[in-house]
Amino acid sequence: MPIPSISSTANDNLSAALDRAINNKTKPLGSLGMLESLAKQIGLIQNTAAPSIQDPAILVFAGDHGVVAEGVSAYPQDVTWQMVENFLAQGAAINVFAKQNGIALHVVDAGVNHDFGPRDGLLDRKVAPGTRNFANDPAMTAAQCAAALEHGMALAADLPGNVVGFGEMGIGNTTAAAALMHKLTGLPVAQCVGAGTGLSSEGVLHKQRVIEAAVEHHAAINEPLDVLATFGGLEIAMMAGAMLKAAERHKVLLIDGFIVTSALLVAAKIQPAILDYCVFAHCSDESGHRRMLDHLHARPLLQLGLRLGEGTGGALALPLLHAAVNFVGQMATFESAQVSEKSA
Template sequence: MITTTKNSELEARLQHKIDLKTKPVGALGMLEKIAFQIGCIQQTETPVITRPTIVVFAGDHGIASKGEVNPFPQEVTSQMVYNFVQGGAAINVLSTTNDIHLKVVDAGVNHTFDKDIAITHAKVAMGTKNYQHVPAMTLEELKTAFQHAETIVTDLHKEGVNTIGFGEMGIGNTSSASLLMSYFTQIPIATCVGSGTGLDQNGISKKQRILSEVYQTYNIQNPTEALATFGGFEIAMITAAILKAAELKMTIVIDGFIVTAALLAAHAMQPNVLDYCLFAHTSNEQGHIKMLDFLKVQPILSLGLRLGEGTGAALAIPILRASVNFLQEMASFESAGISGETTP
């Protein structure tokens, strides 16, 4: 069960502390809102960011094996996992730059990795099935994915991680995310579909047609069924990881289009999960801003990113650090002996 972070007495104290720093009220803009939210998540006037970690879940999608909705072949998923392990991906660079721990998880890649490779082995199956014909996964497979993700997040929490972001790798996963977005927001599927990893306009039109046909094939009754029908193993695990992190009262940094699709599922299951989420950025994938508008949330950054991997989260975490640090370390008017503001 995920409880709300709402606490009127604490909120009043936090806002009072923020307002009496040596600055005009509101002058630190979004940093003030971030500090306030993290204080509410941690239920303290002195919040801290400890061992920030990004978990990248990787999985393959049955529809991608045909190459109709993705310009890159399915094999790129496993190749990118090796790139993560070797430190050559964007998320490696940004995590190292910003002193963020990185964990890579095989959620369901269509490849057999050596057991000694430096990843977390949590493979449910060798990729999902093609939802053009059958649901992507069974309910039992979805349950297994949830269990793996819950264990991963619980273990990180035990290691002292209180701030967590999620990334993903999976050729074809923007198609899954578009289907999930349409189901949870009731926005027409064609409006949810973007270029993914680089489709041209003809490719986007074909993708819209194929996914519209898929969407109309199924009569989905609930969020769990939606995830099993349209999701990837990486998306399912991110959904479960978000839910478990919120249950453990961790600060959750939501990345771009795919991770927000997973959050839509988590939010449908447990609405209070939003209390624990900060939104790293606005993706350049066309559906993402519509997702954020649906959730009525404000992203921290807007950099034109559409890479995934958790790169937006890695760029936003230093801003979270700056926010809690100003709350902790910045002088108040009273402590600095500055005139012009008085304690009410």
């Protein structure tokens, strides 16, 4: 399985041109704050001093997790397929926010334990009906993990547009994400686990102990793809593949919350330059996400107390990307507006 080749966006000449374009607008230097650094980042990703947002899309990957057998979720596994049905019926938060902001939404069955049959609006890329229970066995075989990665790459390669957001649905996936976070960052499991869909403090402690025991059980596993196969989910693996291919195609990657960032942790271990392409939509209220962002030296655009998933944070952040490129493209310069600049 060839891993996409991702180059750094570093470009001194273009960086200087973008700085001039941004600084010459009719405003005090730096006064648009993070919108200025965002505009520059998008320009470097797109290799142009005139960045734009075209045909933004969000991929929502759904998959089930065998580790729910350990009692790590407040909701039953059936909620995964029921929420996929809700996506298809246009009834979920991500449907509302994507429609509001002109985002094409694609729902992907990566590995849901349910037979949907042929359905309009559902991309069937089911590798298996969920993962195995990683408390006992690796969540995926190496072949299943590779297939999920390849499906993700192919989906991203087929997308038009230059912005791709990522979302997910999968009961039990905060447990998988916390295990990945621990293995890939080295942070203690206690700093990685959270309430997920609404566990009590006792439930969070139980989740922590399940992960700690599983990590000890699979103590020899350390390589990124092996960690992904052992502790991850089919939807997480498919996201990681899509992220890698989207970055190779010089698209902006709009990163959502805790689960999506766990997929990015894997992708960044494989291709560190992928981080140049990532815009971090928000800091989730799920315990551990802030530490993930700190580990990646990431600055999220929003902090709204979200912990829904589905890509909702990415959809809500997209207007800020529009604002960043629009001020570069449409705002007057000091010369064109005949406004006096700051005195030396």
